[in-house]
Amino acid sequence: MVTAFSEAQNGLDMKQADGSAQLFPKDALRLLPTAACVCDAQGRIVDCNDKAIGLWGRAPAPGDTWETVSGDSSQQTRNFQLLLEAGRPQANAALVVRIAPEVGSLILANSEPLWDGDERVGSIVTFQQSPGSASGRAVLWETLDVLPAAIYTTDAEGRITFFNKAAADLWGATPEIGASLWCGSWKLYRPDGSLLPLDQCPMAVAIRERRPVRDVEAILERPDGSRVAILPHPTPLYDPSGAFVGAINMLVDITHQKVADERHILFARELNHRVKNALATVYAIAMQTLRYTDSLDSFRESFSSRLLALSGAHDLLVRCQWQETPLKTIIAEALSSFGPGRLDVEGDEAEFGPRATLTLAMTFHELVTNATRFGALANADGRISIRWQVSTDSEGERKVSLSWREAGGPVVDAAAQTGFGSRLINHNLMALGGSFHAEFARDGLRCEMVFPVINEAPGWPPAKPSISSTVRPSGATADPASPGGQVL
Amino acid sequence: MPETSILLIEDDPAISMIVEEMMMDLGMGTVITAGRLPAALEAxxxxxxxxxxxxxxxxxxxxxxxxxxxxxxxxxxxxxxGYAADSLREYASQPVLPKPFAEADLKGILDHLLRPVNGA
Structure with a gap:
């Protein structure tokens, strides 16, 4: 088979056949002590010696390149082939040649361009199976290529000498081995958003100043415009004699961590806001209760009971993860001290956002307090029936129509019940954009409430404010049929 | 002071109720309250x-x-x-009544908003 390959009729040696200059003397190729092949200016193999065929395990076919005969698809082989086509000399490139997908030999390859006067006509590649440090490097590079960490190396001048697949994926680009400088990133930015020139990137600093650079974050932009937050780890490399030979860098993608950090900041900020809101509510309840109680004892009783109701309502919000709370749950919480035998609670499904949940919880707390003091819960056998339906009004808004019926309590004294509690309930319903009507029938209190289903569900942490998506233009809002601002 | 009217936009009824009453105590003529966005925009x-x-x-x-x-x-x-001032975007220069607030804060803000240069 060796003979067949070296004959002119196999098509690989056309230049010699038609009398033009032979790229490399055939006899010299045979006599070389190492495996060798000759490539044309496009990187196609045009001749080789027996030792090369022995290493490849087969003779090259017309059109074969280094890349195809090596049987190896790693980035290193690809890079070697690209430089071959570009006509660059390469020294001691550690590569893998595979005679089967799982059987590879580690080799050291050297290439030199061949010239015909000023014209580059091809290259000669010599290679040998390489024990020792070079094969160690090839094993290392092969291993690095399958690791998910983005890793690359440069020479002492900052030219990229190796990068693995993860690095190419992170960059979204393929740098030119032996030519690209400092980093394979398309663009880099500092954390403050300003452009970071590549020659000032951490790898460039590490090479210039011969020191590892740590804890300097950067933002990498790919050619497609997408951005990744990275933490580079550039580290100088020295040979056994102590001479500086280049640097290795690992780029850690910290995008997830940055997103988590931003969420944490939003979280803390939102928590602070909610605490302040809750304190403002407590202050308002205290001031209001103070205005409508005539003794310290009654203040203490009313205030502590409202504060406990507010606290219970916050527990509901936590249980529902500050999303939506079912109306049935809100009512059940307000009536949790009373057994089911005295209650009849039934209605359609309706869920409310955190703010509306708090308002409804405080409203039902007032009704329960009233029933406990004067109404159906003031004796041992009164009963309360709470029923509601959900319907959609002409504006497309879902509304709850709820009736609260007390029966079996002590005889109602209407005059005793028209105090602050009913004013507060009325105000709560107005704030929700609803209405409240109470009537003191002979057998007990009857209330009718109508209020919209408000399920804002802002999420946690809250979505970034987006005016355009939540608010209609001002001109579109003046709808005379919708409930307007309430004049008190 | 001529009778003044105030728009109060607040979704916590406990707070809007006490603020309304405090405003009345301060001699404001009318308080218009809105607790939901559509009502607030319309008002x-x-x-x-x-x-x-x-x-x-x-x-x-x-x-x-x-x-x-x-x-x-x-x-x-x-x-x-109760949000920090940097949440106010292009409105960062607007006065802010912080939550929680004291009655004196409310009075101070109303005095500021109704000062003669912008008054009726």
């Missing part, structure tokens, strides 16, 4: 008040659109919020 567009106190969020929704209408109509207003 802001309708006018008929001298100044406004605007909660930054109503049921989780920003009220910047209300602020935009008020600014366009040249009506003095203050935000009413």
């Amino acid at each position: 802001a567009a309708n006018g008929g008040f001298d100044c406004a106190i605007v909660d930054l969020k109503l049921h989780g929704q920003d009220t910047f659109e209300v602020a935009r209408i008020l600014r366009q109509r040249n009506i003095p207003f203050a935000f009413f919020t």
Whole structure:
């Protein structure tokens, strides 16, 4: 088979056949002590010696390149082939040649361009199976290529000498081995958003100043415009004699961590806001209760009971993860001290956002307090029936129509019940954009409430404010049929 | 002081109730209250008040659109919020009634909003 390959009729040696200059003397190729092949200016193999065929395990076919005969698809082989086509000399490139997908030999390859006067006509590649440090490097590079960490190396001048697949994926680009400088990133930015020139990137600093650079974050932009937050780890490399030979860098993608950090900041900020809101509510309840109680004892009783109701309502919000709370749950919480035998609670499904949940919880707390003091819960056998339906009004808004019926309590004294509690309930319903009507029938209190289903569900942490998506233009809002601002 | 009217935009009824009463104590003529965004936008567009106190969020929704209408109509207003001032975006220069607040804060803000240069 060796003979067949070296004959002119196999098509690989056309230049010699038609009398033009032979790229490399055939006899010299045979006599070389190492495996060798000759490539044309496009990187196609045009001749080789027996030792090369022995290493490849087969003779090259017309059109074969280094890349195809090596049987190896790693980035290193690809890079070697690209430089071959570009006509660059390469020294001691550690590569893998595979005679089967799982059987590879580690080799050291050297290439030199061949010239015909000023014209580059091809290259000669010599290679040998390489024990020792070079094969160690090839094993290392092969291993690095399958690791998910983005890793690359440069020479002492900052030219990229190796990068693995993860690095190419992170960059979204393929740098030119032996030519690209400092980093394979398309663009880099500092954390403050300003452009970071590549020659000032951490790898460039590490090479210039011969020191590892740590804890300097950067933002990498790919050619497609997408951005990744990275933490580079550039580290100088020295040979056994102590001479500086280049640097290795690992780029850690910290995008997830940055997103988590931003969420944490939003979280803390939102928590602070909610605490302040809750304190403002407590202050308002205290001031209001103070205005409508005539003794310290009654203040203490009313205030502590409202504060406990507010606290219970916050527990509901936590249980529902500050999303939506079912109306049935809100009512059940307000009536949790009373057994089911005295209650009849039934209605359609309706869920409310955190703010509306708090308002409804405080409203039902007032009704329960009233029933406990004067109404159906003031004796041992009164009963309360709470029923509601959900319907959609002409504006497309879902509304709850709820009736609260007390029966079996002590005889109602209407005059005793028209105090602050009913004013507060009325105000709560107005704030929700609803209405409240109470009537003191002979057998007990009857209330009718109508209020919209408000399920804002802002999420946690809250979505970034987006005016355009939540608010209609001002001109579109003046709808005379919708409930307007309430004049008190 | 001539009878003044105030728009109060606040979704917590406990707070709007006490603020209304405090405003009445301070001699304000009318307090218009809105607790939801559509009602707040409509009230802001309708006018008929001298100044406004605007909660930054109503049921989780920003009220910047209300602020935009008020600014366009040249009506003095203050935000009413427990959020830090850097949440106010282009309205960072607006006065803020912080949450929680004291009665004196409310009076100070109303005096500021209704000072003669912008008054009736």
